Amino acid sequence: MGKAKQCFVYNTKIIETPTTKEVYFYETPIYSHSNSDSKTSNTQAHKRKVFDEMSAHKQYDSLKRKQxxxxxxxxxxARIVDCNFDNKTKFLTLTFRENIQDITITNKEFKYFIQRLNYYLYQTKVQTLKYIATWEKQKRGAIHYHVxxxxxxxxxxxxxxxxxxxxFIKINRIDVDSM
Structure with a gap:
């Protein structure tokens, strides 16, 4: 005998962080199933179109979804930062002297930096640092990181x-008012 599927129905969603409470009301009820087996997809039968192959209307819809x-x-x-923020939260920028534009190379170097920093602080190879990071390109095309x-x-x-x-590195304490 298989597991019974549970169905949850709601029309209000509340997201609460230490400084914010967001309340969302839905016109139509949202149905949520606890059994993920119902989400099987056949990728062979339904192949995604490349953006350039879409009609103007489909491209517009695609851009709206992406936005x-x-x-x-x-x-x-913002919620992750809000839930984890304290007076020991820091903002770090890491740049590359060389004009490296290959994300696989920069991600590898960033990963090694995190490992070295983690080992320096905690004397363990077990990931202990808590952080959130992103990369972006400078005007010259070089990749740099914000952590x-x-x-x-x-x-x-x-x-x-x-x-x-x-x-170059730059480290700053994060001001609560700037969040």
């Missing part, structure tokens, strides 16, 4: 520079 996705992601990141560290102990800027070795 909504980025807005939701921005809110999710928010949570519950981050004091580390001298010179030590961070020794651990990074690839270019």
């Amino acid at each position: 909504k996705h980025y807005e939701q992601t921005r809110w999710e990141i 928010i560290f949570f519950d981050f102990p004091f580390v001298a800027k010179e030590k961070l520079q020794d651990l990074w070795t690839h270019g």
Whole structure:
């Protein structure tokens, strides 16, 4: 005998963080099933079209979905920061001296930096640092990183520079009013 499927129905969603309470009301009820087996997809039968192959209307819809996705992601990141923020939260920028534009290379170097920093702080290879990070390109095309560290102990800027070795670093305390 299989598991019974549970169905949850709601028309209100509340997201609460230490500083914010968001309330969403839906005109039509939202149905949520606890059994994920119902979400099987046949990728062979339904193949995605490349953006350039879509009609103008489909391209517009695709861009609207993408915009909504980025807005939701921005809110999710803000919630993560809000839930983990304390007086030891720091903002770090890491740049590359060389004009490296290959994300696989920069991600590898960033990963090694995090491992070295984690080992320096906690003397363990077990990932203990709590952070959220993103990369972006400078005007010259070089990739650089922005990192928010949570519950981050004091580390001298010179030590961070020794651990990074690839270019410029800048570390700041995050002001509550700037969030």
